[in-house]
Amino acid sequence: MGGASVTAKYNITVYFEVEGIVEKPDVIGAIFGQTEGLLGDEMDLRELQRTGRIGRIQVKLETRGGRTTGEVVIPSSLDKVETALMAAAIETIDKVGPCSARFYLKDIEDLRVAKRKKVIERAKEILRKWEREKVPETREIIEKILKEIRMAEVIKFGEEKLPAGPDVPYDDTVIIVEGRADVINLLRHGYRNAIAIEGASIPKTIIELTRKKTSIAFVDGDRAGELILKELLQVADIDYVARAPPGKEVEELTAKEIVKCLSNMVSAENYITQIEKSTLEKQKLKKTAIQVIPEKVKERIREYIGTLKATIYDEKWNEIKELPVRDLAEELHKIRNAHAIIFDGVITQRIVDLAGDKDVKIIVGARVGSITKRPVNLTLLTFDEIL
Secondary structure: OOOOOOOOOEEEEEEEEEOOOOOHHHHHHHHHHHHOOOOOHHHOHHHHHHOOOEOOOEEEEEEEOOEEEEEEEEEEOOOHHHHHHHHHHHOOOOEEOOEEEEEEEEEEEEOHHHHHHHHHHHHHHHHHHHHHHOOHHHHHHHHHHHHHHHHOOOEEEOOOOEEEOOOOOOOOEEEEEOOHHHHHHHHHOOOOOEEEOOOOOOOHHHHHHHHHOEEEEEEOOOHHHHHHHHHHHHHOOOOEEEEOOOOOOHHHOOHHHHHHHHHOOEEHHHHHHHHHHHHHHHHHHHHHHHHHOOHHHHHHHHHHOOOOEEEEEOOOOOEEEEEEHHHHHHHHHHOOOOOEEEEEEEEOHHHHHHHHHOOOOEEEEEEEOOOOOOOOOOEEEEHHHHO
């Protein structure tokens, strides 16, 4: 499908498996058809492609043994949050034509990384040329500046050559972060002892470092940060835990925010205790919420699967309004006395925020998306948990 030209910042790559033989137009049709209205008019895929915020969708596929597998690449000039939301929407596709299908995210590639690398290499080349061409009187000043720049450069540490601050080999304390950009941001603000994991699994170098040095795990304030922290605590000897504010990444924090996060760090033991307590409380809230949902509402949930419909209920489980999922966010701006919402869609951060503002107590959706924060008294449930 055509549209305005797009300068992509990200490439969303999604794998798919189809229980049958289909063609590329079938896959593209499923993508547009099954995401239509799911995220509201602002995030409608056709409109985003028309205005150049989403590029031409590329599909590669092969058929073998009566099944079709392949890969979809979607160029995106949306921001990071919107791109992740679009990826989550694509993952909800469960049919291509008449055939059952499964779509799952492989990767979101930041296309600006390669461009940044070229810029950095060119800057180094300019500095070297500049140094050669300067008159002798200025050479000493240039050497001093270049020496300080080199001192602040990120080093490669350990057998995996992990990005790290220059003090990691010598400092008694190390700050373990997720990626190279986090190391650079900490370095920019004077923290020279950070080292990045740089991947989904925890490198051997990180595990060994935590046995020898005092270690602080400093991760992003999102679901991915939570998962990395969970694995770190299982395989490494972490002493303290610090987290970026909800929804923020370490690479984008200001100096003041970094100081606050590290000042509020807690011991790994205390963090694990807090998580266990929070998990138990959530499980208790979920169990209570499931028990209070009337049978008539549970029957409505069964009927809603695959319909893209929503219903809002009051405190006595009387129906306030039934509407299409695409209109739910707009309706939540206007509705009063809402106690519970059930809908055939993904529970997103936007829906959670709007529901929290209206003091909604229960949300039941087909699936829970990436939620970084939610009100304490709001319980999120999925169709599978109810049924």
